[in-house]
Amino acid sequence: KSLRQALLLAYDVESHIKLLMNGRGRRPVNMVPSSFEGYQEAGPSPYARFDLDAARAKLEDARRELQDAGVIGPGDPIPPLTLDTWSTDESTRRMAEFAREQFARLGVTLLVEMNDWPTLQNKVSRGQVQMYTMGWHADYPDPENFLQNYYGPNIAKGTNSTHYSNPAFDALYEKAAVMEPSDERTALYAEMLGILNEDCPVLWLSEPVSFVLINDWVRNYKPHPIGYGNLRYQRIDSEARRRAG
Numbered sequence: 001k002s003l004r005q006a007l008l009l010a011y012d013v014e015s016h017i018k019l020l021m022n023g024r025g026r027r028p029v030n031m032v033p034s035s036f037e038g039y040q041e042a043g044p045s046p047y048a049r050f051d052l053d054a055a056r057a058k059l060e061d062a063r064r065e066l067q068d069a070g071v072i073g074p075g076d077p078i079p080p081l082t083l084d085t086w087s088t089d090e091s092t093r094r095m096a097e098f099a100r101e102q103f104a105r106l107g108v109t110l111l112v113e114m115n116d117w118p119t120l121q122n123k124v125s126r127g128q129v130q131m132y133t134m135g136w137h138a139d140y141p142d143p144e145n146f147l148q149n150y151y152g153p154n155i156a157k158g159t160n161s162t163h164y165s166n167p168a169f170d171a172l173y174e175k176a177a178v179m180e181p182s183d184e185r186t187a188l189y190a191e192m193l194g195i196l197n198e199d200c201p202v203l204w205l206s207e208p209v210s211f212v213l214i215n216d217w218v219r220n221y222k223p224h225p226i227g228y229g230n231l232r233y234q235r236i237d238s239e240a241r242r243r244a245g
Helices: 002-010 013-020 052-068 090-104 117-125 144-150 167-176 183-199 238-244
Strands: 081-084 110-113
Touching: 002 052, 002 090, 013 090, 081 090, 081 117, 090 110, 144 167, 144 183, 167 183
Parallel strands: 081 110
Antiparallel strands: none
């Protein structure tokens, strides 16, 4: 766990967003989007910040943990880590190089395996990856849609691709999953987020921001981050379009 915490602390997410995403994103500080229930109540992860000194201290904790587990011997370096990507294009290559530089400052060697999307999906489903890049898009506006990705029994279903498993988290998830919206359910969500904030199963890279430019002769276009099936309500004002040339 200390190694995961160290990796989060060592990654300059703000620079990632600025350099690789042209600034079109916000830094996530916990597992659900900032507009979702439970986000404010849980607060930010203590590791969702760029702090190399804290990262180096955590790395020393990780060395002791790995020695106690028999993975490395006294004085041995952290073994190289392998990152599998979801694409082989130039933007993905730049992202991988950026990640390699981030962890190199910590003294951790990052190896990169470039994959196409089907290959990565196959590797992830088989549990044949150590670290990988992937995203999640909400299907409905509830934290459960994100928290399901860390529910232990969902490993077998393929939803929990991190293979994260924590009995305490699972018990809270099962309780919250059958509750109606309430302050009590929100408190459970916040508690679950707190567990994930401490265990650090993922490094959150961005909550994307989209910019949309629409001609003024297009009617009923209302951008929404989740909503689907809205095309049927859109229409074109032909006369306004003609006047606009």
